[in-house]
Amino acid sequence: MLLFKKINDLQNHLDRQRADGKTIGFAPTMGALHAGHISLVDKCNAENDLSVVSIFVNPTQFNEASDLDKYPRTEESDILKLTQAKCAVLFMPDINEVYPKSTENTETFDFGGLVKVMEGAQRPGHFEGVVQVVKRLLEIVRPTRLYMGQKDYQQFAIIQEMLRQMQSKIQIVRCPIVREPDGLAMSSRNVRLPADHRKRAVLLSQILEKAEKQAKQKTPAEIETEALKRMENEPDFRPEYFKIVDARTLQPVADFTGENGVAACVACWVGEVRLIDNKVFD
Ligand code: AMP
Numbered sequence: 398m399l400l401f402k403k404i405n406d407l408q409n410h411l412d413r414q415r416a417d418g419k420t421i422g423f424a425p426t427m428g429a430l431h432a433g434h435i436s437l438v439d440k441c442n443a444e445n446d447l448s449v450v451s452i453f454v455n456p457t458q459f460n461e462a463s464d465l466d467k468y469p470r471t472e473e474s475d476i477l478k479l480t481q482a483k484c485a486v487l488f489m490p491d492i493n494e495v496y497p498k499s500t501e502n503t504e505t506f507d508f509g510g511l512v513k514v515m516e517g518a519q520r521p522g523h524f525e526g527v528v529q530v531v532k533r534l535l536e537i538v539r540p541t542r543l544y545m546g547q548k549d550y551q552q553f554a555i556i557q558e559m560l561r562q563m564q565s566k567i568q569i570v571r572c573p574i575v576r577e578p579d580g581l582a583m584s585s586r587n588v589r590l591p592a593d594h595r596k597r598a599v600l601l602s603q604i605l606e607k608a609e610k611q612a613k614q615k616t617p618a619e620i621e622t623e624a625l626k627r628m629e630n631e632p633d634f635r636p637e638y639f640k641i642v643d644a645r646t647l648q649p650v651a652d653f654t655g656e657n658g659v660a661a662c663v664a665c666w667v668g669e670v671r672l673i674d675n676k677v678f679d
Contacts, residue, residue: 400476419446420447422445422541422542423448423449423535424543427468427585428472428475429588430452431575438483442485444542450486451488451489460520511555535567541567547573547675550662557569580603600628604627604628605676606676607624609679612659616651624663636664640662641659644660645657
């Protein structure tokens, strides 16, 4: 694996690869890598000549300074995991490479209702930061395909819409959620859960499973109320939302008849750690 910290060096290498007609699959990450991230690398390798992963903890997408400070950083083991996964190129820029002038964001897209709900409502400025960094990384890497996880369901929808508005030729590929054996969605934040909370955090995926089963008998509103109550009754759990939404527009649904299908999305604090998960209903 080649490791680049400077844009110039990375681009010189990737320009040569492109000149040889090679396709490039790109997976942006914030490090603290787990098997979910590695599944993106595997897909990049399977569908492209070359895989590029970036590790950059983007300060502009953190709406709370303490969350940024506590974000796990595990550079050495990340490099080892990516090498084992046969990642071809790792890009690990520092902040001045990514934002040479300032971190101020002048780009504006109109994402309509997509950014107004769920994570967008709970974390002011978060998606502006995500859009800013992904757009910048795409300008730097210029991949054939972009690989992002369903784990961040709303993020995927917003970046897909960004590419559409930019009339970009980059194909975005949605990768399924990789889970721990008990069902908990893998997340870099899981390492911050104490053992008891870690054990009980599986409740989130169980609630999503149950919600899908209930869809035959109950309304979305009834399922949401029951799910919120279940989390509120669990010690140390503080739900922020449990929403059943149109799988494409992410707006609330009154029933299950819409042609886009539905997804259930949850955000919940478990002790000091904020977890998100989702399920697209069959
Ligand atoms: P992050 O480092 O958390 O910004 O995540 C980088 C990418 O990995 C994003 O596209 C995430 O959606 C994806 N990702 C994170 N967790 C998982 C998971 N459990 N399964 C699949 N993809 C994931």
